[in-house]
Amino acid sequence: MQDATVENFDQQVKGPLTVVDFWAPWCGPCKMMAPTMTKLADHYAGQIKFVRFNVDDDKSIPARYKVMSMPSLVLFCDGVAKERVTGFYPYDRLAHYFDRKLKQYVPAK
Numbered sequence: 001m002q003d004a005t006v007e008n009f010d011q012q013v014k015g016p017l018t019v020v021d022f023w024a025p026w027c028g029p030c031k032m033m034a035p036t037m038t039k040l041a042d043h044y045a046g047q048i049k050f051v052r053f054n055v056d057d058d059k060s061i062p063a064r065y066k067v068m069s070m071p072s073l074v075l076f077c078d079g080v081a082k083e084r085v086t087g088f089y090p091y092d093r094l095a096h097y098f099d100r101k102l103k104q105y106v107p108a109k
Contacts, residue, residue, distance in 0.1 A: 001021075001037060001038055001041040001050045001051065001052055002049075002050070002051050002052070003051070003052050003053075003054070004020065004051045004052065004053045004061075005057065006057065006058045006060070006061060009053065009061050010079075012049075012051045013051065013076040013079055013081075014078075014079045015049055015078070015079070016049075016077070016078065016105065016107060017047070017048045017049065017075070017076070017077060017101065017102070017105055018048070018049040018050075018051060018075075018076040018079075019040075019048060019049070019050050019051070019073055019074070019075055019076070019098075020051045020052070020053055020065075020073065020074045020076065021033070021037050021050065021051070021052045021053070021071060021072075021073055022053050022055055022062055022065075022067045022070055022071065022072040022073070022074065023052055023053070023054060023055065023070055023071050024054060024055050024056050024070050025054065025056065026056075027070045027071065029070070029071055029087065029088040030070050030071045032088055033071050033088050033089075036089075036090065036091045036094065037050060037052070039091055040091065040094055040095065040098065043095065044098060044102075047102060048098060048101075048102070055067065055070060065081050065084065066084070067084070067086075069086050069087070070086075071086070071087070071088065072084055072085070072086045073085045073086075073094075075101060077105060078107065083101075085097070
């Protein structure tokens with residue numbers, strides 16, 4: 001899992017499928033979700049790119065994607081935000097969601 005910054009955010013979300021984990025160090029559910037996100041990043045390596053963005057670093061990026069609660073996951077397809085999932089979810093539920101997204105994904109032309 002890579003850390004995104006204000007400077008590299010737009011570059012980080014380019015590519016077929018990217019999930020951005022919007023988190024904060026003071027967020028309890030974010031801390032609970034961190035090991036799950038690492039496990040998912042390992043499981044989907046080469047299929048889905050996983051990126052983290054600390055909302056305390058900058059407010060404009062979360063505001064751009066209407067992220068108001070943490071943790072929030074934003075799914076990007078070819079650099080465009082498509083869906084948002086907010087709150088804590090267990091590994092199995094997120095894996096099922098990502099499996100569906102991989103089957104539905106059609107690359108941009």
